[in-house]
Amino acid sequence: MHLVVLGATGPTGRVLTDQALAAGHHVTAVARRADTLPARPGLTAVAADATREGALDAAVADADAVLSALGVRPSRAPVSLYSTGVANAVAAMARHGVKRLLAVSSAVLDPDWRPSGEFLFNHVLDPYVNRVVARTAHEDMRRMEALLAAGALDWTVVRPAGLFDHPAVTAYRTASGSADGVYTSRADLAAAMLREVVENAHPRAAMGVVTVDTRPGFLKLLREEVLRRR
Numbered sequence: 001m002h003l004v005v006l007g008a009t010g011p012t013g014r015v016l017t018d019q020a021l022a023a024g025h026h027v028t029a030v031a032r033r034a035d036t037l038p039a040r041p042g043l044t045a046v047a048a049d050a051t052r053e054g055a056l057d058a059a060v061a062d063a064d065a066v067l068s069a070l071g072v073r074p075s076r077a078p079v080s081l082y083s084t085g086v087a088n089a090v091a092a093m094a095r096h097g098v099k100r101l102l103a104v105s106s107a108v109l110d111p112d113w114r115p116s117g118e119f120l121f122n123h124v125l126d127p128y129v130n131r132v133v134a135r136t137a138h139e140d141m142r143r144m145e146a147l148l149a150a151g152a153l154d155w156t157v158v159r160p161a162g163l164f165d166h167p168a169v170t171a172y173r174t175a176s177g178s179a180d181g182v183y184t185s186r187a188d189l190a191a192a193m194l195r196e197v198v199e200n201a202h203p204r205a206a207m208g209v210v211t212v213d214t215r216p217g218f219l220k221l222l223r224e225e226v227l228r229r230r
C-alpha cells in the first residue's frame with residue numbers, strides 16, 4: 001500500500017514508518033523537519049506544516065491511506081494541531097479521492113477508561129495530573145475526533161494509553177473505544193495501526209490499544225517522556 005505518515009519525525013511516526021517500510025509498504029513521510037529522516041528505498045520524505053491550508057495535497061495524492069501521528073509537547077498552551085492538521089488532511093484527501101484515515105488520539109478521550117487494578121493511576125494520576133497537564137491537547141483531540149465523526153471519510157481513531165519506547169512488538173491488546181491498560185509501547189501502537197489499515201476492523205470508530213506484556217520503569221518514563229521533551 002501507499003501510506004502517508006503525518007508526524008513521521010516524532011517517536012511514534014518513526015516507528016510507524018520503519019514498520020511500514022519493513023512490511024513492504026511505500027511511505028510518504030510528512031513533517032516540518034522531514035529532511036532529518038534517513039533516505040531508504042520505499043520512502044518519500046515531504047517537508048510540510050500540516051496546519052497550513054493545502055500543504056498536504058501533494059503528499060496525499062495517490063495514497064491508499066493516511067496515518068496521523070501528529071502531536072504536540074505537553075504544555076498548558078492552547079492546542080489546535082490535531083484538529084487543524086487532520087482537517088487539512090481530510091480536505092486534501094477529499095480533493096484526491098483518498099478515503100481511509102487513521103489518527104492517533106488518546107485513551108483519555110474515553111471518559112470511562114479506568115484500567116483494572118490501577119488505583120493510584122485511576123484516582124490520583126489520571127484525574128489530577130493527566131487530565132490537567134495535557135488538558136488543551138485532549139480538548140483539541142476531541143475536536144479532531146468530532147470533525148472525523150461529522151465527515152464522510154472511512155476513519156479510525158486510535159487511542160493509546162501512556163506511551164513508552166520498547167524495542168519489539170509484543171502481544172498488544174486492542175478494543176473498541178479504549179483498551180484496559182495504562183501503557184502502550186510505540187512499537188505496539190504502530191503495529192496495531194498497520195494491522196488496522198489492512199484489516200479495517202474499526203471503521204468510523206475508536207480503537208484502544210495497550211501493551212500488557214511489559215511496562216516501563218517509572219523513573220525511565222519520567223526521564224524520557226517528561227524531562228527529555230520539555
Ligand SMILES: NC(=O)c1ccc[n+]([C@@H]2O[C@H](COP(=O)([O-])OP(=O)(O)OC[C@H]3O[C@@H](n4cnc5c(N)ncnc54)[C@H](OP(=O)(O)O)[C@@H]3O)[C@@H](O)[C@H]2O)c1
Pocket residue numbers: 006007008009010011012013030031032033034048049050051069070071072073081104105106107137160161162163164186225
Ligand atoms: N505521550 C503519551 O503518553 C501519549 C498518550 C496518548 C496519546 N499520545 C499521542 O500520541 C501521538 C504520538 O506521540 P509521540 O510522543 O510519539 O510523538 P510527538 O512527539 O507528539 O510527535 C510529534 C510529531 O508531529 C509533528 N508535527 C508537529 N507539528 C507539526 C506541524 N505543524 N506540521 C507537521 N508536523 C508536525 C512533529 O514533526 P516536526 O516537528 O518535524 O514537524 C513530530 O513528527 C501524539 O498525538 C500524542 O499526543 C501520547
